[in-house]
Amino acid sequence: MTLPGFPDAAPVAGLAGGILIGLAAATMLLGIGRIAGVSGIAARAFGITDSGLPKGSAWNFIVGLPLGALIVVLVTGGVEAQFAGFLPILIAGLIVGIGTRIGSGCTSGHGVCGVSRFSRRSVVATITFMATGIATVAVMNAIGWEVIQ
Amino acid sequence: MTRLAPIALISGILFGAGLALGGMTNPARVRGFLDIFGEWDPTLAFVMGGAVIVMAIAWRFQARMAEPIVAGVFALPDRTDLTPSLVGGAALFGIGWGIAGLCPGPGFAALVIAPAKAVAFIAAMLVGMLIARFLEKRD
Numbered sequence: 001m002t003l004p005g006f007p008d009a010a011p012v013a014g015l016a017g018g019i020l021i022g023l024a025a026a027t028m029l030l031g032i033g034r035i036a037g038v039s040g041i042a043a044r045a046f047g048i049t050d051s052g053l054p055k056g057s058a059w060n061f062i063v064g065l066p067l068g069a070l071i072v073v074l075v076t077g078g079v080e081a082q083f084a085g086f087l088p089i090l091i092a093g094l095i096v097g098i099g100t101r102i103g104s105g106c107t108s109g110h111g112v113c114g115v116s117r118f119s120r121r122s123v124v125a126t127i128t129f130m131a132t133g134i135a136t137v138a139v140m141n142a143i144g145w146e147v148i149q
Numbered sequence: 150m151t152r153l154a155p156i157a158l159i160s161g162i163l164f165g166a167g168l169a170l171g172g173m174t175n176p177a178r179v180r181g182f183l184d185i186f187g188e189w190d191p192t193l194a195f196v197m198g199g200a201v202i203v204m205a206i207a208w209r210f211q212a213r214m215a216e217p218i219v220a221g222v223f224a225l226p227d228r229t230d231l232t233p234s235l236v237g238g239a240a241l242f243g244i245g246w247g248i249a250g251l252c253p254g255p256g257f258a259a260l261v262i263a264p265a266k267a268v269a270f271i272a273a274m275l276v277g278m279l280i281a282r283f284l285e286k287r288d
Binding site for chain 1: 153154155156157158159160161162163164165166167168169170171172173174175176177178180181183184185186187188189190191192193194195196197198199200201202203204205206207208210211214216217218219220221222223224225226228229230231234235236237238239240241242243244245246247248249250251252253254256257258259260261262263265266267269270271272273274275276277278279280281282284285
């Protein structure tokens, strides 16, 4: 199914994926009593912070991420994916790592878990990273820096 | 830990499956969402909308539960203060997100889609997290 005016959009797959992500976060919340924030759980798994889930559980969550994606790849026969080159990926990773720790979360912790709870901090963080993400892509387009060929 | 670990694994699997199904392991699609002045791709809004709706319901259940199903207590963020760190960190994160179209969840999920690039992203992200820890300890 397509969205009128947006031939490339995948609204049904997007909504279905979003519901799965919501169920994932609900499982973490109602089962374990914690926020499913990927940056925080990754920091815990790799020993960068001592707070959060028990380390073993943090690793289980992190290992589950590629496993879940693998299931979708196997069931659907492959997913479309175009990645940036290694240099932009390394620069981006470094900035994402610094920003998510200083800003206490990312798209999952703030964007999904926090926004759905009407957390003031998460709403502000989400508006902020959306705005700078939009500005970054706009500036890169304006100067002709095409990271994805 | 033994009781929590399987729940964490299930949560991770659901999360990774949702990311891949929703097209969020495709950085081109994520950057398409951020490209509002170009050929905008609204798919990410559907992903986030679906996740937020389910979680909004989950929070209603949480409010009526004395404790989580397999853990002793709810350990949830309770801060409400808006700080320069929150806004500055989120601003930085958004810049990194925009550059390559990857955030932490898709970074790990992409290990089965573009392994070398996922490893590069994760390694750089962990270095960034260590830098942040160093900066915060200096304060």
